[in-house]
Amino acid sequence: MNGPLPPPGRELGHYVSDIPFDPKAEPGGAYLGMGSASQFRLTWLKFRRHRLALISGVFLLVIYGSLLITEFLAPYRLDSRNLDFIYAPPQRVHLFHEGQWVGPFVYGQTMRLDLDQLRRVYSDDPQDIQKLRFFCRGEEYRFWKLLPADLHLFCPAEGGRLNLLGTDRLGRDVLSRILHGARISLTIGLLGTMVSFVLGIVIGGIAGYRGGWFDHAMQRMIEVIQSIPSIPLWMTLAAIIPMSWSPLLVYLGITVILGMLDWTGQARAVRSKLFALREEDYVLAAELMGAKTPRIIGRHLLPGVLSHLIASASLSVPAMILGETALTFLGLGLRPPVTSWGILLTEARGINIVALYPWLLWPMLPIILVILAFNFLGDGLRDAADPYH
């Protein structure tokens, strides 16, 4: 279809196409379907396309959901010990016994003290078949430390025992301790991030919109805080927490410490975003309407950066989890009987553990998985945060 074209080099005639022209057709019709979609919805539509982030998000939702029913999921209580089985290795779940279907079961184990090597040697007893029970009555516990209950997702056979990830030096079930430790480790990340989030938004928001001396003072303060090596600083702050505090108070103290040291990055992000946004005409328009500073920050500026903030917050949760783990590992953070993943790893330090009882290193797996998931999620959120581009 060479309608308007004459042969090469010849004079161009007057070509008029017969395409109809509808002056009523407004341009930009392609968007109309999404017209009343809020920013949240657009973000979701974009986020949904980021597979890895979506999977990570679902994974984290499941993990955090499981924190609500930890007691039900864990086969044992946090503090229940079995002195007959110290440093027992993980038991394998079998389905068939000598070629015959039995359903999930474990073999009972017998312990023999090897006096040459001075260690306990466990061996499966093929006659002792202990079938797993599901939705069963097992160890009694107090749900959320309030309701007495004894229902478990799965428990060992009557009179048997079940240590899928082995036991530690006091004969405690490692799996149950990981599940219980998740409560502390995962919430410390969220609480700490929330503290830093609020501090970051308030300080960064005022500094970014107002500028001037407040901004200068805050920038210098942030630089000072960021220039102090983090581990000695943690150690100092952790030393402030009195030894006499209850483990729960120590836990809160640690979250606040982590949050107070982490807000600097958040505040800088907010400040630099607001610096860019406050030049937008709609901010001037709001000023010309007579809007006051809190309204401009709250209604016009923050909604524009909130999605970015959530994304960056989700990236800072892993740092919090690692921070807690590191502090505790150094012996400065939480103390037993509170159990976190950091505590579990503290118990796993020492070369003989790695050599002889490697199953005590299992808490590393959930730490790695959760941190990876948060990073993927944060990545996806950051990409989706600005649906208008």
Add this chain to the structure above:
Amino acid sequence: MDILPTAPRDLLRVEGLSVSFPLHRGELRAVDAASMRVLPGRITALVGESGSGKSMTGLTIMGLQPAHARVGGRVIFDRGEGAAVDLMTLPRDGRQIRAIRGGQIGMIFQEPMTSFSPLHTIGNQISEALRLHLPVSAAEARARCEVMLGRVGFPDPGRVYSMYPFELSGGMRQRAMIAMAVICGPSLLIADEPTTALDVTIQAQILALIRDLQQELGLGVLMITHDLGVVANIADEVVVMYHGRVVEAGATETIFRDPTHPYLRGLIAAVPGLGERGRTRLRPLREIPADGIRDLARMGLQHAAPRRAAGPSRALISLRDVTKTFLPRHQSWGLLAPKPVPMPAVDHVSLDILRGECLGLVGESGSGKSTLGKLLVRAIKPDRGSIILDDGPSVIDLAEASGAELATLRSRVQMIFQDPVSSLSPRMTVGNILSEPLDIHRRGSAAERRRLVAALLQAIGMGEGAATRFPHSFSGGQRQRIGIARALALAPEFIVCDEVVSALDVSVQAQILNLLKDLQRELNLTYLFISHDLAVVNYMADRIAVMWRGRLVEIAPRDIIMQAPIHPYTRSLLAAVPVPDPARRLDIAAARMPAEKAELLWPEAFREAPGAPAELQDMGQGHRVRMRTSCRASAIPRTGAAR
């Protein structure tokens, strides 16, 4: 002009070009079977509004379309000597296409700010372009670059060679860009909106430069633009695109003499012109009925009609000696650095804005017109001088107002912004955007606010359904209308319109201008209409003020400014406006002269010099011109129009 090349050929022949993008469902056809050509040594203009696919056509010819685009059709590039190639068949990013791109086809873009790398000198980048394509030594490359820089109008090419892009103004950068595009001696130049970001006088210079180069080097040019004035002034042939398709094509004279397709006819009818023609009401492609505005008037947004009776009506706003200087950012470490001398953005401006009038304010970028607009809505405070708003029984000094006075001021004086994208909060629904001012000033109950929002939407030609939608779902023109409605919500009497149509397409521009006119008539509003486009100001304004380097140089009723301007700056502005009529082309010879040089040729009375105080002098009929106090106003001859 009509000497055909010996062997008839097209330099560039685009046949049935299609570009489409896969979407969630179906596909978006950005360019749909478009055909066009460029003759050797001639200029073909590709005209269309935003979204018509004209820029995508240009990119695709160069093989620069986005990677996920699907393309079809043929693009035959023929430099003669029997070496025609179909650019579409060449491998993307292969050696052949790269040799042609930049070597035989040059390209210049709209945005002179971003098309140079900020980290390298101008000369470095131009000689890189040269040495990529031709085997020349560094010294030779430098020599050829300097010749070319001189050719595009730099008086001192050696110095420019080692300058960085940020040291050049937008127009100068565009010149350097052109030098880079033609340094390898291409036979085709693709220019994508090369003058859109520039002031009119600079635009005229660049157009003159492109014309000169085209004649001198025998360049074929594909000029992509939305500006019919530019087209009429420079093109030999015109191709009009609409929704990705070519709707009309022909020689420039034919197209403007006998526009046939309804779209092109509508487009031409929507362009405001200078002089008599500029006064008849424009016919936009989509007109907004004025009934909604009358409803708005009945809801109490109407102001008292100005007394048209004899005697001077009271000024709504009077400025006296208003000065505003922006200090460079304070550097605490710069104690040793020489202190830069700040230039006032607004320099002793005195001005009265009368009740019910539309005062046009024109000037080039950097003339201080936007700063003056911001001063008038108290977005910024003046350093010196007073701005008095006549508020019925009392008066408010804008410079000093605070507290309750400031709150009153906010509801009396509003602003409409240039950028329809940045002026609406993207996270709020249109309903919230429109009711927010009422919310802040605690006006009316929730139901009353909703009613007013509905009436405002009606007045700007939108249904109530728009209230629940977000700004991103509207086109630029629709967003601009929402911005207008927001400015009206508090029933202000005075509105500053800051370049309100410069980001819009011609067809939408006419609609917005008519809407503003209707609003002014029905609600008795007073406007300060800031624009760099004299044709638009001619259409809107009753009086026109001209600003130059922060100073008011001329102010007069519209017809006097348009037909008998006195100040040489006003004349140069008028002379540089491209009119969409091939019979009245720009004076190329006058446009060749850089503004700095032209200034030295002004009559002595208008030249600004230290020790030669100048002020606005009355010429009668409300016409005042800035000139040296040593000159008598009567000594200046009143001449006819510049054009």
